[in-house]
Amino acid sequence: xxxxxxxxxxxxxxxxxxxxxxxxxxxxxxxxxxxxxxxxxxxxxxxxxxxxxxxxxxxxxxxxxxxxxxxxxxxxxxxxxxxxxxxxxxxxxxxxxxxxxxxxxxxxxxxxxxxxxxxxxxxxxxxxxxxxxxxxxxxxxxxxxxxxxxxxxxxxxxxxxxxxxxxxxxxxxxxxxxxxxxxxxxxxxxxxxxxxxxxxxxxxxxxxxxxxxxxxxxxxxxxxxxxxxxxxxxxxxxxxxxxxxxxxxxxxxxxxxxxxxxxxxxxxxxxxxxxxxxxxxxxxxxxxxxxxxxxxxxxxxxxxxxxxxxxxxxxxxxxxxxxxxxxxxxxxxxxxxxxxxxxxxxxxxxxxxxxxxxxxxxxxxxxxxxxxxxxxxxxxxxxxxxxxxxxxxxxxxxxxxxxxxxxxxxxxxxxxxxxxxxxxxxxxxxxxxxxxxxxxxxxxxxxxxxxxxxxxxxxxxxxxxxxxxxxxxxxxxxxx
Amino acid sequence: xxxxxxxxxxxxxxxxxxxxxxxxxxxxxxxxxxxxxxxxxxxxxxxxxxxxxxxxxxxxxxxxxxxxxxxxxxxxxxxxxxxxxxxxxxxxxxxxxxxxxxxxxxxxxxxxxxxxxxxxxxxxxxxxxxxxxxxxxxxxxxxxxxxxxxxxxxxxxxxxxxxxxxxxxxxxxxxxxxxxxxxxxxxxxxxxxxxxxxxxxxxxxxxxxxxxxxxxxxxxxxxxxxxxxxxxxxxxxxxxxxxxxxxxxxxxxxxxxxxxxxxxxxxxxxxxxxxxxxxxxxxxxxxxxxxxxxxxxxxxxxxxxxxxxxxxxxxxxxxxxxxxxxxxxxxxxxxxxxxxxxxxxxxxxxxxxxxxxxxxxxxxxxxxxxxxxxxxxxxxxxxxxxxxxxxxxxxxxxxxxxxxxxxxxxxxxxxxxxxxxxxxxxxxxxxxxxxxxxxxxxxxxxxxxxxxxxxxxxxxxxxxxxxxxxxxxxxxxxxxxxxxxxxxxxxxxxxxxxxxxxxxxxxxxxxxxxx
Numbered sequence: 002x003x004x005x006x007x008x009x010x011x012x013x014x015x016x017x018x019x020x021x022x023x024x025x026x027x028x029x030x031x032x033x034x035x036x037x038x039x040x041x042x043x044x045x046x047x048x049x050x051x052x053x054x055x056x057x058x059x060x061x062x063x064x065x066x067x068x069x070x071x072x073x074x075x076x077x078x079x080x081x082x083x084x085x086x087x088x089x090x091x092x093x094x095x096x097x098x099x100x101x102x103x104x105x106x107x108x109x110x111x112x113x114x115x116x117x118x119x120x121x122x123x124x125x126x127x128x129x130x131x132x133x134x135x136x137x138x139x140x141x142x143x144x145x146x147x148x149x150x151x152x153x154x155x156x157x158x159x160x161x162x163x164x165x166x167x168x169x170x171x172x173x174x175x176x177x178x179x180x181x182x183x184x185x186x187x188x189x190x191x192x193x194x195x196x197x198x199x200x201x202x203x204x205x206x207x208x209x210x211x212x213x214x215x216x217x218x219x220x221x222x223x224x225x226x227x228x229x230x231x232x233x234x235x236x237x238x239x240x241x242x243x244x245x246x247x248x249x250x251x252x253x254x255x256x257x258x259x260x261x262x263x264x265x266x267x268x269x270x271x272x273x274x275x276x277x278x279x280x281x282x283x284x285x286x287x288x289x290x291x292x293x294x295x296x297x298x299x300x301x302x303x304x305x306x307x308x309x310x311x312x313x314x315x316x317x318x319x320x321x322x323x324x325x326x327x328x329x330x331x332x333x334x335x336x337x338x339x340x341x342x343x344x345x346x347x348x349x350x351x352x353x354x355x356x357x358x359x360x361x362x363x364x365x366x367x368x369x370x371x372x373x374x375x376x377x378x379x380x381x382x383x384x385x386x387x388x389x390x391x392x393x394x395x396x397x398x399x400x401x402x403x404x405x406x407x408x409x410x411x412x413x414x415x416x417x418x419x420x421x422x423x424x425x426x427x428x429x430x431x432x433x434x435x436x437x438x439x440x441x442x443x444x445x446x447x448x449x450x451x452x453x454x455x456x457x458x459x460x461x462x463x464x465x466x467x468x469x470x471x472x473x474x475x476x477x478x479x480x481x
Numbered sequence: 482x483x484x485x486x487x488x489x490x491x492x493x494x495x496x497x498x499x500x501x502x503x504x505x506x507x508x509x510x511x512x513x514x515x516x517x518x519x520x521x522x523x524x525x526x527x528x529x530x531x532x533x534x535x536x537x538x539x540x541x542x543x544x545x546x547x548x549x550x551x552x553x554x555x556x557x558x559x560x561x562x563x564x565x566x567x568x569x570x571x572x573x574x575x576x577x578x579x580x581x582x583x584x585x586x587x588x589x590x591x592x593x594x595x596x597x598x599x600x601x602x603x604x605x606x607x608x609x610x611x612x613x614x615x616x617x618x619x620x621x622x623x624x625x626x627x628x629x630x631x632x633x634x635x636x637x638x639x640x641x642x643x644x645x646x647x648x649x650x651x652x653x654x655x656x657x658x659x660x661x662x663x664x665x666x667x668x669x670x671x672x673x674x675x676x677x678x679x680x681x682x683x684x685x686x687x688x689x690x691x692x693x694x695x696x697x698x699x700x701x702x703x704x705x706x707x708x709x710x711x712x713x714x715x716x717x718x719x720x721x722x723x724x725x726x727x728x729x730x731x732x733x734x735x736x737x738x739x740x741x742x743x744x745x746x747x748x749x750x751x752x753x754x755x756x757x758x759x760x761x762x763x764x765x766x767x768x769x770x771x772x773x774x775x776x777x778x779x780x781x782x783x784x785x786x787x788x789x790x791x792x793x794x795x796x797x798x799x800x801x802x803x804x805x806x807x808x809x810x811x812x813x814x815x816x817x818x819x820x821x822x823x824x825x826x827x828x829x830x831x832x833x834x835x836x837x838x839x840x841x842x843x844x845x846x847x848x849x850x851x852x853x854x855x856x857x858x859x860x861x862x863x864x865x866x867x868x869x870x871x872x873x874x875x876x877x878x879x880x881x882x883x884x885x886x887x888x889x890x891x892x893x894x895x896x897x898x899x900x901x902x903x904x905x906x907x908x909x910x911x912x913x914x915x916x917x918x919x920x921x922x923x924x925x926x927x928x929x930x931x932x933x934x935x936x937x938x939x940x941x942x943x944x945x946x947x948x949x950x951x952x953x954x955x956x957x958x959x960x961x962x963x964x965x966x967x968x969x970x971x972x973x974x975x976x977x978x979x980x981x982x983x984x985x986x987x988x989x990x991x992x993x994x995x996x
Contacts, residue, residue: 027786030589030692033684034650039677042553066550067527067931100851112851116921119928138928165860169867172820172890179717179819282818285710319584319648329644332703335711356711388653395655398675402552403935 046401049234049411050241054252057228060411061235061244062404068139070237071405072146074132074153075412078225081128081198081265088201089213090221093166095124095131097218098226100166102157111152120145122152128198129265130416131225139238143247150251153226158215167208174203178479181457182356184279185287188477189455192277193291193350197268227258232415234408267347272453275473279457286362286458290369291340291352294446298345300423305430306438307341307446312389313381313439314373315339315353320388322372323353333357333365345417351447359462366454366471373449380440393431400424526930528958533944534777535954536784540793541765545944545954546780547772549937553676554657555773556938558669559686560945562768563761565665565739566800566876572749574741575757577663578705582754583670584661585701586647587692590685594641598696601638605631605699606751613748631699642696650685654678658938663739665876667949673938676774683787690764690791698751706747709740717819717990725824725988726875728813729882733804735875763794768949770941804828804880811986816993822888823895824988825902829979832877833951838963839971840883840979844871845922846914846972847885847905852921854905855885863901865893878950882986883979895989906980913973923965930961 028036049060080091099122102108115122121136133153137145178184187202194200207213231252235244272293296307315323315338327337334355342349353373357365401407414423454471456463468474534546564576588595608630615623651659657673674682713719723738730736741749769788771780807828830836847855848871859866869887889898934940947957 027684027687029684029688029787030587031646032589033688034590034681037681037684039681042675042677044553046552067935069931069935109852113921116850116852117924119925121928121932136932138931165864168864168890172867172888175891176820176888181715284714285707318652319645320652325644328704329697330639330700332700333707335704335708356715357707358710388649391653392655395653395675395678396657398553398655399657399673402554402937 042398044398044401047404047407049408052241052245054233054245054248055228057231057233057252058415059233059235059248060408060415061241062408063240064236064404065238068238069136070139070142070235070239071134071136072149073134073234073409073412075232075416076131076225077129077230077416078262079126079129079131082262083221083224085196085201085207086212087217087221088198089170089203089207090217092126092203093163093213094218094221094225095126095133096166097158097162098133098152098156098222099124101162101218102159103151104155104157105151108159108162111148114148118144120148122149142239146247146251150254154251154254154256156222158218158222160215163213163215163218167213170203170208171205174205174208177202181281181283181287184479185289185455185457188277188279188479189289189291189453192453192455193270193272194268195271197266199268223259224262226255228252228255229258230262231255232412234412236404236408264346270348272451274451274453275475276468276471277453277455278460278468278474278476279455279479280460280476281457282459283457284358285356286359286456286463288355288357288362288366288454288456289352290366290452290454291350292448292451292453293348294341294351295348296341296343296442296446297349298343300426300430302430302433302438303442304343305434306442307343309386309389309431309434310376310381310439310442311339311341312392313385314341314376314443316341317389317392320385320392322375323369326368326372327355327365331364331368333361333368337365337369352452359459362456362458362463363467363471370449370452373447376440376443377447377449380436383436386434386436386439390431390434394428397428526958526961528930528934528961529955531934531940533954534781536781538764538785538789540789540791541763542767542769542788542791543948544769544771544784544788545948546775546777546784547770547940547944548775548777549773551774553774554673554937555676555679555771555775556671556673556941557682557686558671558770558938558941558945560768560770560949561668561762562666562766562949563797564663564667564876565737566734566879567761567797568734568737568741570737571745572753573737573745574705574709574739575749575753576668576761577739577741578702578746578749579754579757580661580663580668581701581705582695582698583689583693584647585694585696586643587688587694589692590650590688591643591646591696592641592694593643595694597641598638598694601634602751605634605638608634609699609750613750616748635697635699638696644697647685647689650681654681665735665739666878667946669942669945671938671941679775679780680783683783687787687791690762690788693758695751695754698754702746702749705740706743709743709746712740713738717817717822720817721815721822721824721988721990724813724815725826725986728811728988729826729828729986730804733802733879734800735804735879735881760795761797764788764791765793766797768945770945772937772941772944800879807984807986810982813986813988815988815990817990818993819990820888820891821895821992822886822990823898824884824886825899825985826882826884827980827985829873829881829883831879831881832873836975838960839967839975840873841964842919842922842967843972843975844873844883845925846909846918847871849922849925854909855902858901858905859887859898865889865901866898895991899987906976910973910976910980913969916969919967919969919972926961926964930958
């Protein structure tokens with residue numbers, strides 16, 4: 002057991018302008034922007050204490066401002082680490098931990114107890130992790146952590162609750178076509194990732210009794226909710242001395258892992274340029290386009306150049322080119338942005354998303370492609386680079402604005418095996434980005450002519466010939 | 482600050498005066514009253530104990546300043562008392578459209594040559610006026626020609642525009658969550674900044690209040706029509722909500738969508754936007770909340786220096802429309818290419834009415850959590866719906882609706898869900914809630930009264946809304962006490978008196994034949 006008091010002084014000397022302060026009367030607008038002088042921020046953000054409870058890492062920040070305590074748990078393991086036959090059970094696991102009762106309490110008793118003590122819980126999951134949080138008034142902490150610990154470690158997976166979940170999922174499958182945006186993204190992922198967890202979309206077969214049952218949930222639970230997969234975090238109005246015995250009881254209720262889960266499979270991404278059309282009679286088309294790229298999350302100049310480059314292309318809101326051109330200049334869309342995903346272990350995607358009325362669909366796509374070509378052809382302007390960097394550097398302090406955010410992020414680093422000073426490295430990496438580096442990144446990785454373009458919309462109103470002019474067209478038969 | 486006295490089209494711009502003159506005048510005229518609001522009760526909730534400093538400037542602007550320890554960040558909310566209820570048919574959506582336009586910059590921000598821009602505005606506006614008339618007479622050719630003309634003129638003006646500069650300045654300062662929101666009763670502008678940028682916010686916000694320029698208007702109006710297409714015209718839930726409110730409110734503006742009707746959006750002119758701005762965006766119609774790592778004395782000084790000179794605006798006319806008593810159940814059906822869903826709404830009093838706490842408890846008893854009556858009945862026991870919600874709205878300033886929404890799980894129908902809801906309401910009206918149901922809700926209120934003051938931005942919203950709605954920032958926290966005082970009899974009375982057949986409007990979305 003170790004108590005760590007890493008004392009790091011993070012001086013956020015935010016970029017200051019040069020002009021002297023104001024006297025007498027106040028400048029407004031641009032003149033004020035040019036004249037104002039900002040004092041540097043000298044801020045020592047709280048650093049989590051690190052503890053170890055029977056091999057489980059615990060990160061804690063005491064915060065005695067309000068009589069509340071939050072406990073965070075993150076387990077390595079999710080539906081993406083099992084085969085398709087476990088997709089429904091893996092997806093259901095977080096919610097069934099909450100709703101399925103425990104070996105001691107029925108689902109109804111759990112509901113009543115949580116609501117009586119006004120304990121807030123959340124249970125969630127992604128392809129590779131299951132997370133749970135609990136927030137309680139400090140006066141109820143012992144009862145709350147006992148109850149929450151039982152939900153995690155001793156779930157009953159009540160069969161009625163499983164049936165309710167199955168019924169709701171079947172309804173979601175039935176309603177899939179009601180949301181054109183959601184339909185576009187799930188179909189796009191399916192096209193790109195095929196039979197990889199990222200490409201999966203829940204269907205009736207996944208929800209069969211063979212694939213979704215209390216027994217199958219228990220099987221997945223046994224593989225995921227075990228001690229070596231667990232990282233814990235604590236924030237709030239409690240001392241380590243008071244917290245420690247509660248956590249020891251909680252951790253000892255979580256069994257050791259039976260084995261190590263395999264890493265999630267590396268996807269084989271299909272990268273077939275062309276247009277993919279889902280025909281729908283809609284007043285607004287949904288457009289998603291992307292191709293693969295080889296930039297990965299790493300402490301590497303190419304990662305930082307891609308990050309800032311994406312901010313300039315379309316990830317930086319109104320300061321980025323795609324939104325400026327598609328929305329501000331042309332009025333084509335309410336939302337328009339680029340995406341550049343950079344996973345750690347496999348290739349990501351570079352592309353764009355927007356929605357616009359049918360008649361503007363092709364002009365909007367062409368404008369986005371043209372905007373992309375512009376960043377391939379020439380380096381971004383110095384002001385654009387500066388804006389994208391200052392956005393991160395000057396907003397850096399928001400990474401530390403609540404103890405919960407600090408602890409959650411540090412738990413993520415531990416789980417991802419990232420260095421705990423990752424954020425500081427990231428800041429330095431971002432600061433070192435140059436216009437030439439961004440130009441190199443786009444020249445190397447951005448291929449507007451190779452985009453897979455998915456459109457959900459009305460082909461006649463969009464214009465079939467114009468669609469075909471974008472590339473070979475595949476009409477997707479997506480059942481309603 | 483430049484004077485714009487040479488500009489030939491004063492009606493094309495909001496009232497603007499040279500700042501120097503304003504400052505000199507205000508040095509004498511700006512009577513600033515400052516008082517620290519002190520709640521009287523000895524049993525104060527955590528919210529009431531917050532050291533909020535209240536400040537009313539001579540121009541009528543009210544500010545709430547709350548220093549809080551923690552990270553060096555600060556949250557700002559500016560709330561104007563204008564929203565969907567201040568609109569009339571023919572110009573629905575104008576409050577929301579104006580909200581968009583206030584990000585377009587000022588006479589110095591967002592421009593390379595503001596006078597050159599102003600020279601082109603009258604040409605665009607004249608073309609638009611003619612276009613609106615041509616559209617009304619079905620002259621399609623003229624409409625198309627003038628659309629192109631307006632686009633070409635905006636392209637000409639764009640040469641003089643520094644697009645999105647207001648946003649870019651704040652982005653470079655590290656702003657988080659820069660945005661705005663229009664509701665039925667108010668329009669809110671909000672952002673979070675590193676606390677060393679606090680003065681920048683004052684300089685930009687004062688400039689925006691004094692010198693806005695509604696540039697790039699016609700393209701931004703198209704953006705808003707795209708927002709409507711996204712939120713309503715391609716959304717089954719959005720379409721049903723709009724139809725439901727329109728059926729429930731026959732004359733009160735709560736029946737009109739805040740985003741506006743498409744035909745109105747396409748007809749609103751820039752001059753209407755400017756006129757609307759003058760009517761509703763005076764500092765006397767604004768509340769500002771600033772919460773974070775700040776020196777309240779310094780913030781008060783900046784408030785006086787930057788915001789004090791903004792001239793008092795017109796006093797907005799009150800909303801006088803009163804929805805007549807409903808005389809029978811109303812039903813509306815939306816046919817759509819989507820799976821079915823249901824909304825039911827009953828007319829109930831406003832959020833400031835004496836019944837408001839009991840109505841809030843009633844909604845919680847009905848759908849607040851998994852042990853609530855409707856969740857248990859529809860989702861857990863009968864398993865005919867995937868979820869159910871209840872809420873009060875669409876606004877709280879005027880008599881509103883208690884709304885319940887749910888979607889059936891196939892093969893069950895909206896009718897089955899509807900009947901089950903009525904059965905549960907009848908049971909509640911007959912027997913009232915059990916004591917343990919109220920106990921559960923009261924405990925959640927107690928915990929909620931602490932949780933709700935965790936976030937600086939969340940607090941800023943609550944303070945601004947409470948001052949705006951009740952005239953007192955502490956009222957939002959005292960409301961918790963009023964909620965705790967609600968009895969089982971009160972809840973029963975709400976169900977019995979308000980949730981009646983005669984008083985309800987039912988909207989169902991049914992799947993269109995052949996889709």
